[in-house]
Amino acid sequence: MAQINPSILSADFARLAEEAKAVEGADWLHVDVMDNHFVPNLTLGVPIVEALSKATDTPLDCHLMIEDADRWAPQYVEAGAGSVTFHVEAAAAPVRLAREIRAKGARASMALKPATPIEPYEDLLPELDMLLIMTVEPGFGGQSFLDIMLPKIRRTRELISKHGLELWLQVDGGVSATTIERCAEAGADVFVAGSAVYGAGDPAAAVRGLRAQADAATARASWACDH
Ligand SMILES: O=C(CO)[C@@H](O)[C@H](O)COP(=O)(O)O
Numbered sequence: 195m196a197q198i199n200p201s202i203l204s205a206d207f208a209r210l211a212e213e214a215k216a217v218e219g220a221d222w223l224h225v226d227v228m229d230n231h232f233v234p235n236l237t238l239g240v241p242i243v244e245a246l247s248k249a250t251d252t253p254l255d256c257h258l259m260i261e262d263a264d265r266w267a268p269q270y271v272e273a274g275a276g277s278v279t280f281h282v283e284a285a286a287a288p289v290r291l292a293r294e295i296r297a298k299g300a301r302a303s304m305a306l307k308p309a310t311p312i313e314p315y316e317d318l319l320p321e322l323d324m325l326l327i328m329t330v331e332p333g334f335g336g337q338s339f340l341d342i343m344l345p346k347i348r349r350t351r352e353l354i355s356k357h358g359l360e361l362w363l364q365v366d367g368g369v370s371a372t373t374i375e376r377c378a379e380a381g382a383d384v385f386v387a388g389s390a391v392y393g394a395g396d397p398a399a400a401v402r403g404l405r406a407q408a409d410a411a412t413a414r415a416s417w418a419c420d421h
């Protein structure tokens with residue numbers, strides 16, 4: 195079944211605990227950490243992740259858009275994240291970092307910006323629990339989906355199948371009712387949605403609607419047949 199991860203970036207930051215509870219029923223809560231260096235925006239850090247992990251039963255999917263990921267990512271596991279995504283562009287030693295995240299008890303995930311190809315990282319895939327393909331330039335919510343990323347999603351799904359991996363394939367950026375089916379058909383199975391969830395009148399219903407669309411599209415997709 196498709197997983198839907200609402201992005202708290204599109205929520206009201208003055209009411210984070212309530213906004214987290216508004217999407218209980220979602221698979222994970224996506225938490226965008228930005229440092230104003232790796233991306234031109236600043237959001238939140240370890241203390242807020244720690245507070246959020248106590249405020250909701252939904253596991254936290256922390257997306258770190260920060261420099262020096264090797265140094266900081268392990269602290270997000272300690273703060274209570276169930277999954278920690280670092281950007282390969284910001285990690286000096288991605289294999290060592292993925293192993294450290296797993297050893298500390300979280301799922302290890304690696305993200306690729308739109309201009310970063312998947313092919314150089316094929317041999318790293320067994321070290322990961324999830325790969326995140328950015329479908330916007332990281333930094334802000336509410337941007338338009340880059341459909342030029344669909345071939346990369348397809349190629350990554352082929353690599354996952356070729357190696358027989360259990361790796362989850364996440365997409366993040368501009369995922370909505372109009373784009374989620376294309377992502378699912380291309381091979382994504384974890385979908386981050388910020389504005390499409392928190393911009394809806396009923397965020398929990400938006401999660402259910404997106405999941406139903408993704409499941410229907412996956413059922414039509416050829417990649418899912420050999421699953
Ligand atoms: O990581 C990011 C942006 O850098 C995302 O997680 C956004 O928060 C997604 O927001 P929408 O594009 O779905 O509004």
Ligand SMILES: [Fe+2]
Pocket residue numbers: 201224225226257366386
């Ligand atoms: Fe994100």
